Amino acid sequence: xxxVKQNSPSLSVQEGRISILNCDYTNSMFDYFLWYKKxxxxxxxxxxxxxxxxxxxxxxxxxxxxxxxxxxxxxxxVPSQPGDSAVYxxxxxxxxxxxxVFGKGTRLxxxx
Amino acid sequence: xAGITQAPTSQILAAGRRMTLRCTQDMRHxxxxxxxxxxxxxxxxIHYSNTAGTTGKGEVPDGYSVSRANTDDFPLTLASAVPSQxxxxxxxxxxxxxxxxTQYFGPGTRLTVL
Numbered sequence: 001x002x003x004v005k006q007n008s009p010s011l012s013v014q015e016g017r018i019s020i021l022n023c024d025y026t027n028s029m030f031d032y033f034l035w036y037k038k039x040x041x042x043x044x045x046x047x048x049x050x051x052x053x054x055x056x057x058x059x060x061x062x063x064x065x066x067x068x069x070x071x072x073x074x075x076x077x078v079p080s081q082p083g084d085s086a087v088y089x090x091x092x093x094x095x096x097x098x099x100x101v102f103g104k105g106t107r108l109x110x111x112x
Numbered sequence: 113x114a115g116i117t118q119a120p121t122s123q124i125l126a127a128g129r130r131m132t133l134r135c136t137q138d139m140r141h142x143x144x145x146x147x148x149x150x151x152x153x154x155x156x157x158i159h160y161s162n163t164a165g166t167t168g169k170g171e172v173p174d175g176y177s178v179s180r181a182n183t184d185d186f187p188l189t190l191a192s193a194v195p196s197q198x199x200x201x202x203x204x205x206x207x208x209x210x211x212x213x214t215q216y217f218g219p220g221t222r223l224t225v226l
């Protein structure tokens with residue numbers, strides 16, 4: 001059973017518009033959530049995270065929103081740029097030394 | 113500063129052969145991880161190590177083994193490769209293994225088992 005779900009395999013957005021990537025999780029005990037970004041032929045890189053005690057975390061053009069009651073988080077990118085085209089992975093974890101659980105990823109294409 | 117390196121970059125391997133994927137980090141991180149990435153399946157954890165001398169099983173450990181003799185190296189061994197192990201393998205490391213620590217990924221090894 002998938003504990004972290006990214007139901008949209010792909011998303012296309014025009015340059016300058018907002019990109020919204022969604023992620024759902026099933027384990028209500030998860031208390032830390034992260035987004036990683038991956039370009040082709042490279043390893044994933046950390047993008048932004050949020051703790052379950054918050055409902056929003058912002059870093060420049062990137063904002064992550066957490067809705068604990070819905071077990072849902074989303075990554076907003078505004079304005080979207082062509083360099084944002086990549087695969088975005090949502091990940092979740094329990095506190096402590098527990099491994100991350102990744103979603104399947106969403107491929108974002110930002111069209112100029 | 114190299115960060116985290118993996119070798120080989122890619123490999124084609126006959127089924128039944130033994131193969132070791134190498135991973136080295138120079139950040140003195142305590143925790144290291146091995147993931148495989150398959151189309152439509154995302155990143156799945158194979159094995160991990162929270163500190164030198166200890167290892168743990170991830171989501172898909174069968175057919176793989178690891179060792180952590182020192183802080184820097186975390187090799188992944190396929191004792192007898194099978195075609196279903198065709199994948200891209202990523203090694204990662206983090207400072208302490210805590211969830212809040214950023215994981216730093218290597219560039220990956222593309223493995224094809226025929």
